[in-house]
Structure formats: C-alpha cells, structure tokens
Amino acid sequence: AQKVTQAQTEISVVEKEDVTLDCVYETRDTTYYLFWYKQPPSGELVFLIRRNSFDEQNEISGRYSWNFQKSTSSFNFTITASQVVDSAVYFCALSEARSGGSYIPTFGRGTSLIVHP
C-alpha cells in the first residue's frame, strides 16, 4: 500500500528565510507520481508540481525547487526567500495506477508553514 509521510507538522520562519518541507513516501510500484499541493487559508488546493518515478531531475520554478531522490524515497520542497504569502498548508501526495486506469493520490498529513513578516 502506498503511504506518504510529512513529519513536519508546522514550520515557522521569518520572511526571506529559506525553508525545506520534507516528504517521504512508500510504494511497491515502479511507476508512480509525486505531487505537491498548496492549501492557503481560503481552503482551495492549488496544484504545484507533478513528478513521475522515472524522472529524478530536480526542478526549479522561481523561488520554488523540488528535490526527488528515489534512493531515499523522498521528494522535498524548498522555498527560497520565503514571503508572507507562502503561508499555507503544503501537502505531498503519491499516486499509483488503480484498476480502471485512474491515478488517485494518497495525501500526506500536510505541513503548515507560517511565514512571519
């Protein structure tokens, strides 16, 4: 069975600090997908990134970067020079193929990031 662990329940930083959100996953499949979503106080889930299991290249998008390491089953998310608007709950998720061809993600418990001005 698939499992996603986000050990950090809450992280508090001061604006402009760098912060890394950890995500460790478990799966027996060789083909799987990893995701990060952001949930601001408004409640909607905003898709940030998807990675497939065959692509270990790290990715950078502006102040966001992701480090995928299969050797440690981790998919960590770093925010550089954090801003108050980054305050949100961040969810890591893992999906594998299910019968019928759908890929339904299993979510971690989320990490609440609080960025203080």
Added chain:
Amino acid sequence: SAVISQKPSRDICQRGTSLTIQCQVDSQVTMMFWYRQQPGQSLTLIATANQGSEATYESGFVIDKFPISRPNLTFSTLTVSNMSPEDSSIYLCSVEERSGAQGSIQYFGAGTRLSVL
C-alpha cells in the same frame, strides 16, 4: 487546467439535516472525485463519480450517508445526510486530467466548509 466551481462555499447546519454540495466543471471530464478534510487533517477520498454509473465508495463511506449524483460530464453533487457534528469538515470536489502518456493530475475546487451544530 479545468476550472471547478463548488457551492456553497460554507454552511452552518443543524444536526439531523442534510446538505447537498454542487460541483461544476467548465469542461467535460470522465471522473470526478469527492474528498473530505476533517479539521487539521489530510484529505480522504470519499468516492469516485463516473457519469452514467453508480459512484464507487471508499472503505468507511456508504451511499446512504453520502449519496452522489453525476447527471452529466460537467456536474456532480454530494449530499451529506443526517448530519452530526462529526461531519464538520471541508468537502472538496476534484477532477482528473490526463497528463502525458500516463498518469494524471487532480485539480480541486475551493471546497465547502461545513459546520454542524
């Protein structure tokens, strides 16, 4: 990505009553999903709704408590029946969009914040 509208955005209900949540998508999609997010918790899949067939419920969720309709490829409803305070949660609708040769991405609506007194 698909634009998903959910309503109501929030409601306060009395125990024993029922609430129907609507989810509208701006494009035709095969699969729609309903999730529950209890306070401070992660997302839990309630059911998968395909047009023209009965919804498929996850373990721990039953049709009598959470009846779902899927009358066409752009719309679905979730009813929370005979509510109790334990049903107080955020309920989220999502759709799956295929991405690449395999796999998919789930996009979410803004959610419905339900409080049951």
